[in-house]
Amino acid sequence: MNKLFRITVDTNPEDCNLNCIMCEExxxxxxxxxxxxxxxxxxxxRMPSDWIDKIFAxxxxxxxxxxxxxxxxxxxxxxxxxxxxxxxxxxxxxxxxTTNGTFPSRTVQEWAELIIPVTSDTKISLNGATKQTAESxxxxxxxxxxxxxxxxxxxxxNKYYKETGYYSRITLQLTFMxxxxxxxxxxxxxxxxxxxxxxxxxHLWTHFEEIKDLSFKKDAKxxxxxxxxxxxxxxxxxxxKKPNGEKILLEQINxxxxxxxxxxPYEYNCPFLEKELWVSATGKISPCCAPDEQRNSLGxxxxxxxxxxxxxxxxxxxxxxxxNYKQKPLCKTCxxxxxx
Numbered sequence: 001m002n003k004l005f006r007i008t009v010d011t012n013p014e015d016c017n018l019n020c021i022m023c024e025e026x027x028x029x030x031x032x033x034x035x036x037x038x039x040x041x042x043x044x045x046r047m048p049s050d051w052i053d054k055i056f057a058x059x060x061x062x063x064x065x066x067x068x069x070x071x072x073x074x075x076x077x078x079x080x081x082x083x084x085x086x087x088x089x090x091x092x093x094x095x096x097x098t099t100n101g102t103f104p105s106r107t108v109q110e111w112a113e114l115i116i117p118v119t120s121d122t123k124i125s126l127n128g129a130t131k132q133t134a135e136s137x138x139x140x141x142x143x144x145x146x147x148x149x150x151x152x153x154x155x156x157x158n159k160y161y162k163e164t165g166y167y168s169r170i171t172l173q174l175t176f177m178x179x180x181x182x183x184x185x186x187x188x189x190x191x192x193x194x195x196x197x198x199x200x201x202x203h204l205w206t207h208f209e210e211i212k213d214l215s216f217k218k219d220a221k222x223x224x225x226x227x228x229x230x231x232x233x234x235x236x237x238x239x240x241k242k243p244n245g246e247k248i249l250l251e252q253i254n255x256x257x258x259x260x261x262x263x264x265p266y267e268y269n270c271p272f273l274e275k276e277l278w279v280s281a282t283g284k285i286s287p288c289c290a291p292d293e294q295r296n297s298l299g300x301x302x303x304x305x306x307x308x309x310x311x312x313x314x315x316x317x318x319x320x321x322x323x324n325y326k327q328k329p330l331c332k333t334c335x336x337x338x339x340x
Contacts, residue, residue: 004313006066006096006276007059008289011047011080013072013281018100019139020127022175022204022211024291025072028139029208045281049080051304055279056087058309066096066120070281071289074100076111085114094120098173100138101125101146108149112156116168123173123200124150129186137180147194154195174201176253177214178222181229184253185236191248192240200251203335205291216256217335223256230255254339266326268337273322277312279304285312287321294330 014033016026025032059067069075069084076099088095095115101124103111115122128134131143154170161167172191174180191199206212216226230253237247257265270288278286283304286295299317301307312318325331 003274004062004064004277004309006068007055007064007309008068008071008276008278009047009052009055010072010278010280011052011070011075012045012078013070014044015046015073015077016100017074017077017102017104018141020100020125020175021137021139022177022207022214024205024207027208027211029210046079047279047281049083051279051283052080052083052087055304055309056091056093059093060091062310062313064093066094068096068098071098074102074104077104082114085118088118094118096121096123098123099125100141101150102141103149103153108152109156112153112160116153116157116160117164117166119168121169121171121198122153123171124153125174126150126172126187127174127177127180129183129190133180133183137175137177147190150194150196158195169197170195171198171200172196174199176201176203176216176226177211178216178225179214181216181226184229185232188233188236188248188250189240192242195242196248197242198249198251199253202252205335207291220258223258227255252338263332264334264337265339267340269340270325270331270334271336271338273325274313277309279309285309287318288334289336290330290334297330298325298328 013025019026019028021027021029024030056067067084067088069081070078075081075097084095095118097115097119099122125138126134126146127137134143134146135141157168157170172187174187188199203217204211204215206215212218216222233250233253237250241247259265272288278289280286285301285304285307287298287301288295298321301312301315301318331337
């Protein structure tokens, strides 16, 4: 029986108006475009519009509940992004949106009118409680505008809820690094004031030598520092609550164990296998969101141009991964695995 809950569709990975330092492709430390794309004579990868129709139709057949537009690049810059919101209504499948919170090309009000009625969750990347920290990580960001736009977006959500009874969750999504998580307490305070529902994130994928020292998993001292931050975070949600008195939900903000500097504890589980699949702009189908080059070590799961998602789920290579992923070198160190 199919258990697939979500499909992530990486529509436009090269389209982004920021250069976040931890981004596999857009960081100032990345040589991705020069070494991988330009060598192949490709400047932009963008998913064909007709694939989106096919993905929604197959998702409906599979009983999928959510579809995520691109998490690589800024999805709201994809030329056919409106199609996601239209098809979400047609197929009664919710959109789970991840955005950098710049709301490009339209007003935040115009985006909210499209997004809020058909989304289960809007995850907005926020990596600091102060202008200096946030803008040093998400290079090109206007922090004051981002906060003002988040406020307006939440206000529209609350108004829509009062009028229709439909509630669309809003989340702040963080990357846990040593140059921003000292502000987590204040991020929680800010989130409460903004009426944010949830704060989640993940530990840094150390794509580049220049950011390796920012990882909390690099040594025992760093892990102890992170665990102290977690302590303060759980105190913060008791201190700073949403306007209705509810606590903000913290997700994936967990204590690190000493052995995690080498390998993830065996009992930690993959949050993606059998629950989610990825389709890249060029059609490559993947079982998770690990960095692209590392993800290749898990096997070749086919291309959407000639393989359906149903075929992938029923394939020997996929089912072998489901059974044996904890033996895979990549999975042994994955920052996304969660305590059972």
